Amino acid sequence: MNFELLLQGFANILFGKALIMVFLGVIGGILVGSLPGLTATMGIALLVPFTFGLPINESMGMLLGIFSGAIFGGSISAILIRTPGTPAAAATLLDGYPMAKRGEAGRALSMSVFASFIGGFTGALIMSFLAPQISKVALKFGAAEYFALAFFGLSIIISVSGNSIIKGIIAGLFGLLISTIGFDPISGFPRFTFGQMDLFEGPAFIPTLIGLFAFSEVFKGVETIVEKQQVVSKLTRFLPEWKDIKASWIDILKSSILGTFIGSIPGAGSDIAAFVGYSEAKRRSKTPEKFGTGMIEGVAAAESANNACTGGAMIPMLSLGVPGDAVTAVLLGAFVIQGLQPGPLLYRDHIDVVYNVFAAMMIANIVMFIVGALGVRIFAKVITINRNILIPAIFVLSVVGSFSMRNSMFDVGVALFFGVVGYFLNRFNFPASPILLALILGPMAESNLRRALVISDGSPLVLVTRPISVALLVLGVLSLVSSIIKQRKSQKASV
Template identity: 45%
Template sequence: MEPILEGLGLAFSLHNMALVMAGVLIGVLFGALPGLSSPLAIALLLPFTIMLEPVSAICMMAALYCAGTFGGSITAILINAPGAPPAVATAFDGYPMARRGEAGRALGIAAVSSVTGGLLSLVVFIVATPLLAKVAVSFRPPEYFALTVFALSMLASISGRSSLRNLIAGAVGVLIATIGTHLGTGIERFTFGFHELTEGVEFVPVLIGLFAVSEMLVQSQTADMALERIKSVVVKLPGREDIRRVAATVLRSSGIGTFIGILPAEGSTVAAIMGYNEAKRWSSRKHEFGTGVPEGIAGPEAANNAATGGAMVPTLALGIPGSGTTALILAALIAHGFRPGPYLIQETPEFVYAIFGAMAVGNVAFLVIGLAGAKVFARITLIPRTFLWPMVFGFSVIGAYSLSGSFFDVWVMLLSGAVGFLMRRHGFGAAPLVMGLILGRMLEETLSQSMIMYDNDWLRLLESPIVCGFFALAALGLAWPAIAARMASRRRRDDE
């Protein structure tokens, strides 16, 4: 009981509450602006939070994570311009409802569904994280190696159409993670004579480059969108009839989103699409979807925010990010000197409860801030990119330089931005590369330790049933896109 009270006390301190509110405000703003996102916001904030206490920094980022997921739904509903990928599914029915003159109703349904999904997932988060950590304490290096292989294999299922590209991007991330001095042999690898690389590549400049600089380069090649003017919007919380219609959908989608979030490498976008599809599948009014039905808004909103709480479970309990955004939060923990995983929870349980408190407050806060300022946030989308992106670039350079006072980090950021831009031009995502970068060091370290344990006998890895189980799941993860495509093809033939 004492760690719970201590953790909640940390979360509810005046200083941390101010940071949580700032995180919510930034999250809604970055979520609402097309082209910006919560991962980009966290990447930009990361170097500036190094000076904060670790709990304060992570609480702020966790609140930003929740709020950013909802922020994209505001513009998706009002102007059919999803500010973030998870909000795309919300626009399917949110915008048609707004076009009917019921924008306030659509925003109210979205907000309440999102908050409900987020809070329900936090219940799972606070129960499952300590339990999973207790199990993981018994893991030896072979089990952790197999777990990391499984997590990387899940990159194949982020998007069925680009599973190979995701795996390639993840492999590039793992390769970058090998730069520096090998812990076992002391041999320098891929340093090319730069002494700054002997300790490996710093996460933060790479993250800023991949998310901020590459996005700036992409946006520089597109014209400003002609967005319609926002009419007066009075947000209406769901009435009794709407609550009755969406209650089952919200509960079902919250469960789906939490489960998807817990799976390594999955995230809010996958959860939102599945939430929408399941809402439609269970509805008796399937033909009305796409015309502005409440269930079409509640399903993706409950699922995408439920994924935030679910994604924090493997991030904190295992040190395995549950999504691209939690990979950034994991990088922040590492930058603050922590080693995420079961021992973090064993040694500092109050840390987990502080994050729980911050995310709970963040969910309620974005309901108030997001709805009260919905019209303002939507109008901000009218800011020309010629003003917006130079500011983002300036913050990127300052953030990268401030880490160690070295222009080498700025060059790393610029190079990462160029790489990220080229990757996106050819259909490769930044998130899989970040996952590979974060997990690469764990993969190499646990493999080296396992080989020492087993005298370089690879077959002895299979002596552990847990290792065999993770390898089997990894094989299933790699094969799943092909299996899913075949099942979809068979369903289409049956429908014909």
């Protein structure tokens, strides 16, 4: 670590046009992130061609601003209208939306800003100080380790199942089944596609999410739309209250570190990080059964983990030239079109650029915190709109969101279909979160298990002869067993 270069990097960003670019990026990112159907990846991809003529400080400032802003922005719609603006915010809605419904949208949002900032800044710090070391560990992840990580993530299905383990498992298996639709990841054989080209890659993720969460809520809302309902939401402050920070600071710190590390593993993105952070907070909590009903710790853990992931995902991109997730893959392209090849050579030949990126990432998070905190009041107003205006508005937004992902009417159909499914699941008290978890982790588990078996000539021993893989599998089994035991106990207590 060279502090002189880091200071120089800060100076380059703060005393130039770059700072304006960061601000523009963050504001644009929050907008893109909060609109369902526009993701961080898309926002950055659309802007990369325009950064071609800009100096690298300014282009990185803007793009990293969008990155940080969008990952936070996704939580706004997750909390307010139960629609994750980006996949990263999928875990945030579990507790964020129930809070908003109680009239605590402001409380949830200000915690989201705060946790996002701490997570994002921690990720940026870890990236600046430890990138080369962490990337070495990340490279040790082969197919077996990825499978074990996905298994560990899936093991929390029971703990997000709510009251009935059986219903949770049914929902989880339903999600896994959905995730098998499309090309077989190893042999390329199309499964359950009925010859529909649009299903070759499975139902698109964002429209499915919009269906399960937003449309189902709209359908439910229609039942009571004639009654005039209004959520009263009072908000007098920018920052979360001291008691909320006190309740969740351990979760925020833990999630920040977990999120950074998960981000640094190529192929594991912020949606997975958020769930791992969330389940860790739930495991630690004294009242785990209250998660999913609007716990501030749930929002804090999910949001700090997914923003920490931004710094984490930059680690392999900068130090190895291997993108950590979809967004950093696009960022890699932004470097390359400037004639800079990220990787060990960037550290050797353009160390000044590397330090500018570190500085830009930290500044982007600070700017995100300022813009976010000032914006909370405005965002939170959404929830006070009368329900019989808000519900049709959400409906329109959801249709547009599911269309815009791939410019496809088919995807609107997918969203409506899952809306109906989600509505009935809700009616019969099936939890929706296990489906979400299965959709995110199912494909990762399947393709990596099979990839590991291809490499090992079909021997399953490969899963238990590698230390990281064994450790993750054991953790997964422990989490399964402990959540079953906890569930039993709480059921006995309530009977």
